[in-house]
Amino acid sequence: MLPMLLLTLAALEPASLKVFKGTEGQRVDVLAVKPVAEGRALIRVRASGSPFDGLVLEGKSKDGRVAVTYRGSEWTVLNTTDGRGRAFFPEVKEFTVKFDEEATGQVDPAALIADHAKQKASGELAMFAKKAYPHLTRKYEAKASAAFTCPGSTFRFDWASFTDDDMDNLDAYALCEPLAKAKCARLKASKVVCRMGPAFAVTRADDTLTFTTTAKGAADGASFLAGKL
Amino acid sequence: MHYRRGRFVLPLETPFTLESPLNRLALAALFASTLAFAADLKPAQEEAKAKFDEAMEEPLKALNEKCGTKVTVKSDYENYKEADWAGRSYYSWCEPAMSAITQMCADRPAYKKALSKLSGFSCLFTGVKPKDKKDGSSDFTLRNMSYEKGTFTFRIHPDQANVAESAKATVEKALN
Numbered sequence: 001m002l003p004m005l006l007l008t009l010a011a012l013e014p015a016s017l018k019v020f021k022g023t024e025g026q027r028v029d030v031l032a033v034k035p036v037a038e039g040r041a042l043i044r045v046r047a048s049g050s051p052f053d054g055l056v057l058e059g060k061s062k063d064g065r066v067a068v069t070y071r072g073s074e075w076t077v078l079n080t081t082d083g084r085g086r087a088f089f090p091e092v093k094e095f096t097v098k099f100d101e102e103a104t105g106q107v108d109p110a111a112l113i114a115d116h117a118k119q120k121a122s123g124e125l126a127m128f129a130k131k132a133y134p135h136l137t138r139k140y141e142a143k144a145s146a147a148f149t150c151p152g153s154t155f156r157f158d159w160a161s162f163t164d165d166d167m168d169n170l171d172a173y174a175l176c177e178p179l180a181k182a183k184c185a186r187l188k189a190s191k192v193v194c195r196m197g198p199a200f201a202v203t204r205a206d207d208t209l210t211f212t213t214t215a216k217g218a219a220d221g222a223s224f225l226a227g228k229l
Numbered sequence: 230m231h232y233r234r235g236r237f238v239l240p241l242e243t244p245f246t247l248e249s250p251l252n253r254l255a256l257a258a259l260f261a262s263t264l265a266f267a268a269d270l271k272p273a274q275e276e277a278k279a280k281f282d283e284a285m286e287e288p289l290k291a292l293n294e295k296c297g298t299k300v301t302v303k304s305d306y307e308n309y310k311e312a313d314w315a316g317r318s319y320y321s322w323c324e325p326a327m328s329a330i331t332q333m334c335a336d337r338p339a340y341k342k343a344l345s346k347l348s349g350f351s352c353l354f355t356g357v358k359p360k361d362k363k364d365g366s367s368d369f370t371l372r373n374m375s376y377e378k379g380t381f382t383f384r385i386h387p388d389q390a391n392v393a394e395s396a397k398a399t400v401e402k403a404l405n
Contacts, residue, residue: 135279
């Protein structure tokens with residue numbers, strides 16, 4: 001994870017920062033990153049009551065308008081002219097904002113970039129950007145729950161690792177089924193996780209066993225696991 | 230294959246046991262059709278169907294209450310293409326059309342009487358009659374709506390506008 005973090009940190013270089021304050025204490029930090037011509041920006045909202053407070057999202061900025069990808073679609077989160085405007089974060093009422101010079105001086109751009117890199121690595125940002133699949137995730141989790149019968153252990157999907165394309169076209173449960181149906185004695189972990197990746201893998205950390213499945217998981221996952229567990 | 234909203238109901242007077250060959254046959258047929266249905270849909274289409282069912286539940290209930298009908302909703306999820314509707318809720322095209330018909334029943338007893346023969350409501354992704362350069366704001370929508378033999382059909386496309394007004398106009402034209 002560290003090399004990935006460093007790579008992300010190296011990729012983003014701050015250009016200019018602006019902090020906007022809302023009338024009810026909300027704060028919106030906007031950091032334009034180089035090269036400025038590309039219009040890339042990091043944006044963070046705090047104290048808005050949104051479940052996404054604290055996330056440092058990456059978006060596109062142009063003429064005072066910042067848009068991010070939310071649930072698979074473009075979503076304008078900030079629209080300002082001459083330092084004043086409105087913020088529109090998901091699941092919270094829109095609010096008026098005004099540029100605040102003093103608050104701008106108190107934010108460390110490097111810390112903002114570091115938070116963004118951490119959230120990117122943890123999958124928090126992917127879950128914000130990805131489309132929602134309430135029916136499919138419920139269905140797959142129910143199937144896994146029925147198939148996974150190891151006492152004292154829990155099974156979960158790492159949904160952040162499944163792209164929208166994976167979810168649209170593949171049966172995530174079928175890809176993870178070899179793990180859900182693996183013999184309990186071989187798992188030797190209290191937490192069992194199935195994630196999607198480019199190649200089959202099994203990792204153990206603390207008391208967690210993680211199986212990285214692929215698009216061929218339904219056909220080849222069981223034989224791979226048989227050799228690894 | 231089309232999905233039909235409905236329930237598989239066994240008469241209460243008839244105890245359901247697997248000892249009956251007919252019941253075994255019926256159960257096998259039910260599972261076979263369910264499996265075939267599931268196999269036909271890609272995950273994205275299955276998710277779209279679930280969202281559609283949930284979104285249409287209340288409007289359908291209102292329609293059947295106001296019009297005194299037992300309408301079933303039909304769509305062709307196997308033709309749903311995620312890319313065509315990215316960022317859009319395709320049921321937002323169907324729901325206003327259904328609500329417009331519900332409103333007609335609520336507003337005029339004569340419409341309610343005439344629409345009591347409504348038995349089907351289809352929102353389809355295929356067979357969309359194309360847009361024309363000379364189209365006014367509602368023409369593309371109107372061209373893809375029909376009310377025939379008790380079934381309202383709407384072939385939907387993201388570029389259609391004025392859905393509710395067009396649905397009302399389509400039904401009024403058919404009734405008058």
